[in-house]
Amino acid sequence: MDKELKRMIRVFTAMCILFVVLIVYLSCFQVFTAPKIKNNSYNKRLWIDEENILRGMILDRNGKILAYSEKTEDSSIRHYNYGSLYGYIIGYSYREYGKAGLEATYNNELLNLKESATLNEIKKIIEPNGEGNSLKLTLDHGxxxxxxxxxxxxxxxxxxxxxxxxxxxxxxxxxxxxxxxxxxxxxxxxxxxxxxxxxxxxxxxxxxxxxxxxxxxxxxxxxxxxxxxxxxxxxxxxxxxxxxxxxxxxxxxxxxxxxxxxxxxxxxxxxxxxxxxxxxxxxxxxxxxxxxxxxxxxxxxxxxxxxxxxxxxxxxxxxxxxxxxxxxxxxxxxxxxxxxxxxxxxxxxxxxxxxxxxxxxxxxxxxxxxxxxxxxxxxxxxxxxxxxxxxxxxxxxxxxxxxxxxxxxxxxxxxxxxxxxxxxxxxxxxxxxxxxxxxxxxxxxxxxxxxxxxxxxxxxxxxxxxx
CATH class of the missing domain: 3.40.710.10 (DD-peptidase/beta-lactamase superfamily)
Structure with missing residues (x-):
């Protein structure tokens, strides 16, 4: 009986350790890794949001439109009005190459996404064809x-x-x-x-x-x-x-x-x-x-x-x-x-x-x-x-x-x-x-x-x- 009890205690201890390891892993993932994966420009889930929401405009300090999106039948097209003039600042947003520049830094704002995934899903149901926020920059186009x-x-x-x-x-x-x-x-x-x-x-x-x-x-x-x-x-x-x-x-x-x-x-x-x-x-x-x-x-x-x-x-x-x-x-x-x-x-x-x-x-x-x-x-x-x-x-x-x-x-x-x-x-x-x-x-x-x-x-x- 003592041997059986000791065996049960060992099994129980092992299960507790595994449970604690799992909790620690999930906590670390949620705190440190999940935000990086969520905001990674190659995360395909981000592009589902692109199909449902018209990406916001990017303007200079005087209201000149530097970038905007236009809705198409299947998705939307992103237009960069001044090409290379803002390439390294505005960056880009392409399925093939991900995102860079302000398009990456302010992706959630441009798509009007909240930090809460649940709120985002509710928003998509209520407003499937929504619009994102716009960014007004301090830059002067001239x-x-x-x-x-x-x-x-x-x-x-x-x-x-x-x-x-x-x-x-x-x-x-x-x-x-x-x-x-x-x-x-x-x-x-x-x-x-x-x-x-x-x-x-x-x-x-x-x-x-x-x-x-x-x-x-x-x-x-x-x-x-x-x-x-x-x-x-x-x-x-x-x-x-x-x-x-x-x-x-x-x-x-x-x-x-x-x-x-x-x-x-x-x-x-x-x-x-x-x-x-x-x-x-x-x-x-x-x-x-x-x-x-x-x-x-x-x-x-x-x-x-x-x-x-x-x-x-x-x-x-x-x-x-x-x-x-x-x-x-x-x-x-x-x-x-x-x-x-x-x-x-x-x-x-x-x-x-x-x-x-x-x-x-x-x-x-x-x-x-x-x-x-x-x-x-x-x-x-x-x-x-x-x-x-x-x-x-x-x-x-x-x-x-x-x-x-x-x-x-x-x-x-x-x-x-x-x-x-x-x-x-x-x-x-x-x-x-x-x-x-x-x-x-x-x-x-x-x-x-x-x-x-x-x-x-x-x-x-x-x-x-x-x-």
Whole structure:
């Protein structure tokens, strides 16, 4: 009898363990895995909803229709009015290739689906031929056209935004793809070595070059007792490694402002060592490096791996935006925004409103501060220095008549051998309404020569279009 009882206890224990394992598995699946499967763009159940519901429109900030759906006998056709102009932003929605861009991020909203599957099924019974919600973007179609035109024939990205509200007015990435002709172009696109499906504005990771000196400057201004005067001889030796200034030019005696105006590598290399990797890393993270930037599209994390045993040589290189530092153009637009905004970095906004089929605004994305990168005294001091960069330094090609512009150029070395050309800045400097980031990938020129004029043209257009 004792043996029989022990056998029953073992069987019962085993059944209890199996039951607990099953419960744990189902719980984990429901919490962690189910949402990913549900929202996966290749989930065929999503396309059943597409047949029953007319997908909502996507509009620019002025109500211009960028994408809409038209009902057919069997299903519906998605129309993209401006093809490649919004390919990497709006993305696409195709049975064969899934969904990307805003079509993926806001799929439930565009189909007017609730989180509850039960509510969705009831909705389909009551209203089998319903309409989805529309998205009103912060983008200005005219500025978007111009930004893409300024990048024509180049690889790179542009982000133009309002530093006070976070609204993105233009986001260009080249090369790109045409959402309307995706079926015809698919094979050519996936085989293209220039990766046209990558939104370089949000997912391109680049060495920032001298634009990163803005971050190093903040660390310098916040660190007490650093020596801000330096005599530049055209190069500096750090642990036996010789770091040169652009063209080997000796800048002579400099303070922080003159070093930023002339973009002196030697100055900022030794400054980075003075402030130390922990301080520079702390300031970098306030500028959202090593952090996830909240946005309506996927964003790659910019990185500054200062906690990974960084020596003096790496720290010096990082202080001038080389070495191990990698950033996205969106992140650098936010760097400029934060300085222009007195040290407050606001969340970038691409989708301003979600509008119901009957025209009611059911959700609005409001301005939100995501980081205070420094205090207003430091931000304003640096702002004045950036004005001098454009007034009489490396950024003179960004000057606008009767408008005070602040900025910083960058020329970043990379493995290809051709430099990236950068410009970040904002205008009007006294009351900033536009912050901008421009990168020309592997352009082989300097930021002052090629990226600054692009920023200038787009900011002039913005000043005339958006009041």
């Amino acid at each position: 500025l978007q056209e111009m930004a893409n035109g300024l990048l024509k024939g180049k690889k790179g990205a542009i982000v133009l935004m309002n530093p006070q509200t976070g609204e993105v007015y233009a986001m260009a990435s080249q090369p790109t793809f045409n959402s309307s002709t995706l079926k015809e172009d698919w094979k050519r696109l996936v085989e293209n070595p220039d990766s046209p499906f990558i939104n370089r504005a949000t997912s391109g990771l680049y060495a920032p070059g001298s634009t990163f000196k803005v971050v190093t400057s903040v660390a310098s201004l916040e660190t007490p007792n650093v020596e801000t005067n330096y005599d530049c001889s055209g190069s500096i030796k750090i642990d036996g490694y010789k770091l040169k200034d652009y063209g080997g030019k000796a800048h002579g005696k400099l303070d922080l402002e003159e070093a930023l105006v002339k973009s002196c590598n030697s100055y900022f290399a030794q400054m980075g060592i003075q402030v130390g990797k922990n301080k520079l890393g702390e300031v970098s993270e306030k500028f959202m490096l090593n952090n996830q930037i909240p946005f309506d599209l996927p964003v790659k994390k910019s990185s500054f791996p200062y906690k990974e045993g960084m020596g003096k040589t790496d720290l010096a290189a990082s202080s001038i935006g080389q070495g191990k530092v990698l950033v996205t153009p969106l992140n650098m637009a936010l760097v400029a925004s934060a300085i222009s905004n007195g040290g407050d970095m606001v969340k970038p906004i691409l989708v301003k409103e979600i509008i119901s089929p009957d025209g009611k605004v059911i959700k609005t994305n409001y301005t939100e501060t995501i980081s205070t990168v420094t205090n207003s005294l430091v931000a304003n001091e640096l702002k004045d220095m950036m004005v001098e960069v454009v007034k009489r330094g490396t950024g003179t090609n960004a000057r606008i008549k009767n408008i005070k512009v602040a900025g910083k150029t960058g020329t970043a070395e990379n493995a290809s051998g051709k430099t990236h050309a950068w410009f970040i800045g904002f205008a009007p400097a006294d009351n900033p309404k536009y912050a901008i980031s421009v990168i020309l990938e592997e352009d082989g020129t300097t930021g002052g020569k090629s990226a600054a004029p692009i920023a200038r043209k787009l900011m002039i257009e913005a000043l005339n279009r958006i009041k």
